[in-house]
Amino acid sequence: MVMFAALLAGSSLPVQASDLGHEVLGKKDGWGAYGEGTTGGARASKDHVYTVTNRKELIEALGGNNNKNSTNSTPKMIYVKGTINLSVDDKNKPLDYDDYKDPKYSIEAYLKTYDPNKWGEKEPSGALEQARARSEESQKEHVVINVGSNTTIIGEGNNAKIIGGGLHVKDAGNVIIRNIQFEDAYDYFPQWDPKDGKNGNWNSEYDNLVIEKSAHVWVDHCTFDDGSRLDEQTQTYFGREFQHHDGLLDVKKESDFVTVSYNVFSHHTKNTLIGSSDSNKADEGHLRVTFHHNLYDNIKERAPRVRYGQVHLYNNYYRSAEKTYEYSWGVGYSSKIYAESNYFDMPKGTKPEQLMEVFKGNALYEKDTLLNDQNSVTKVNVVDSYNKANRTSIKNTVGWTPNLYEKIDPVENVPAIVQKQAGAGKLQ
Numbered sequence: 001m002v003m004f005a006a007l008l009a010g011s012s013l014p015v016q017a018s019d020l021g022h023e024v025l026g027k028k029d030g031w032g033a034y035g036e037g038t039t040g041g042a043r044a045s046k047d048h049v050y051t052v053t054n055r056k057e058l059i060e061a062l063g064g065n066n067n068k069n070s071t072n073s074t075p076k077m078i079y080v081k082g083t084i085n086l087s088v089d090d091k092n093k094p095l096d097y098d099d100y101k102d103p104k105y106s107i108e109a110y111l112k113t114y115d116p117n118k119w120g121e122k123e124p125s126g127a128l129e130q131a132r133a134r135s136e137e138s139q140k141e142h143v144v145i146n147v148g149s150n151t152t153i154i155g156e157g158n159n160a161k162i163i164g165g166g167l168h169v170k171d172a173g174n175v176i177i178r179n180i181q182f183e184d185a186y187d188y189f190p191q192w193d194p195k196d197g198k199n200g201n202w203n204s205e206y207d208n209l210v211i212e213k214s215a216h217v218w219v220d221h222c223t224f225d226d227g228s229r230l231d232e233q234t235q236t237y238f239g240r241e242f243q244h245h246d247g248l249l250d251v252k253k254e255s256d257f258v259t260v261s262y263n264v265f266s267h268h269t270k271n272t273l274i275g276s277s278d279s280n281k282a283d284e285g286h287l288r289v290t291f292h293h294n295l296y297d298n299i300k301e302r303a304p305r306v307r308y309g310q311v312h313l314y315n316n317y318y319r320s321a322e323k324t325y326e327y328s329w330g331v332g333y334s335s336k337i338y339a340e341s342n343y344f345d346m347p348k349g350t351k352p353e354q355l356m357e358v359f360k361g362n363a364l365y366e367k368d369t370l371l372n373d374q375n376s377v378t379k380v381n382v383v384d385s386y387n388k389a390n391r392t393s394i395k396n397t398v399g400w401t402p403n404l405y406e407k408i409d410p411v412e413n414v415p416a417i418v419q420k421q422a423g424a425g426k427l428q
Contacts, residue, residue: 020179020427021049021077021154025218025259028406030290030312032259038216040152040176041077048076051156054084054092055145062147070170072148079156080180086143086165087186097188100139105131105189111237114192121194129191136189136205143185143206144168147175155179158425163227166208169217178220181424182208184227186244192237201240207247215256223424224248225266232324243269247302251289251309252276258289264423266297275307278333278360283308290404291316293414295422298322305330305359306337312402313339315409317418318355320346327354329382331361336398339366339382341411348374352385363395370411379411 025038032038041048050061058080059065063072087095110132114124124132143165147153149172155161163183169175187204194200208224211217226245235242248265250273251258265271275283287309296303296318303318304311306329318328325347329337344355350373356364364383371380383396409417420426 021079021152025176026406028404030259030261030292030404031257031288031310032216032218032290033404034257034288036216038174038176038218038257038259040174040218041075041150042152043150044075044077044152048074050076051079051081052084053081055086055088055142056090056092058084058145062145062151066141066146070146070148070168070172073150075150077152077154079154080160080162081156082159083161083163085163086145087139088142088164095142100135100142100188102131102134102138104128105135110192116194116200116238119194121200123195124192132189132191136187136191139188140205146170147172149173149175152176152178153180155181155424160424166206166210168210168212169214170210170212172214174216175214176218176220177209177222178218179222179424179427181223181225182248183225184229185246186229187246188244190243199240200238202237202243204244204246206245207250209249210247211249211251211255211258213253213255217255217258219249219258219260219263221262221422221424221427223264223266224268225264226268230267231269246270247273250276251287252283253280254282254286256286256288260289260291260294262293262418262422262426264295264297265299265303266295267299269300271296271299271302272304273302274304274309274311274335275332278307284334287311290402292405293418293422295319295418296328299328300324301326301328301357302330303328305332306335306361307332308334308336310336310398310400311338312405313337314341314405315411315414315417316342317414317422318342318344318346319415323347325350325354327357329356329364331356331358331364331394333360335361335363336400337364338398338400338402339364339369341368341408341414342370343411343414344369344371345415346371346373351389352380352382353389355382356386358386358390358392358394361394363398365396365398368411
């Protein structure tokens, strides 16, 4: 922790030596601690310490121009106070579907034109799809906020929220994001993809937080969810859920040295991707990420799904009561997941093999996993169970052993620790 006192710019709140905004990642706290570690905006001068209460103030604190803020490497410390809605104009007036919609787009016309019974399995194209894309781009200009290097963004108190969009850490380094509830990164203009899965799927654009081509990032004590607009409650078109939300937190395109700790991910489908494409060979040797002491509450899939990366998963608590649960650990192309001391509370009768799914990967190291299937609490071997159930030969060795961790708690203590400490508003 940086030991000094300062005055928050534009605020009467003193920054004491114990102020959370000056905390940096511990020297052994996951992959984010590798090398020079992650310190965020701890070195910010007093004229680059801000308290922000709306979208415009947030953009100003990040550098003043959302299109260029990703290149702003000046150390800065930003306190989020109250709720910031990103789906607003510069006067903080809320914006919605009609404000973003291109004049040539309508959902009614889109459904009629690209009905698979008439359009077939071709990807949507032509003027109407272009109008949809323009609509989505118009929304993106407002709801995706770019974050540059040497930045700390931290919620003030226990009620800081960023809603209606998300943060994009791209081509940046040394970023800390803590104590914020991220809610409802809602895409008004989902795209139909007839080739996604067996029956096609609707895909949306925005995540609550994206880390792309960036290194040394610490995401801690945040909460991620869809708010009141759950996809499972939305319409069904072409027999598929009209999905307005993409991921909650994605790490992709050669990003590296990331620690994700004490967060809550809640009531969501496509939770976290590590690596966005099998074909991005440049990801090999990157995507080193640690997830520890996170709560995955009714998360259907991707907790996380991994391509390429050396990913350490320990002391995470997976809890689901949903019959629609699919899997937690996604073993993707060239992935190297090392999972230890994770605890699962799952629907009655859940089998160990259901906790993982394989997507062209061939290895996952796993030990000390506890499964409560509502009949008993049992230490299970997920990989062996998966192999037996699916007649596969997934290896239980990944060629590396984690050494960047401060303490691994006994797995039986994980639910109590995580429920008490994880999520926004829990920092002391």
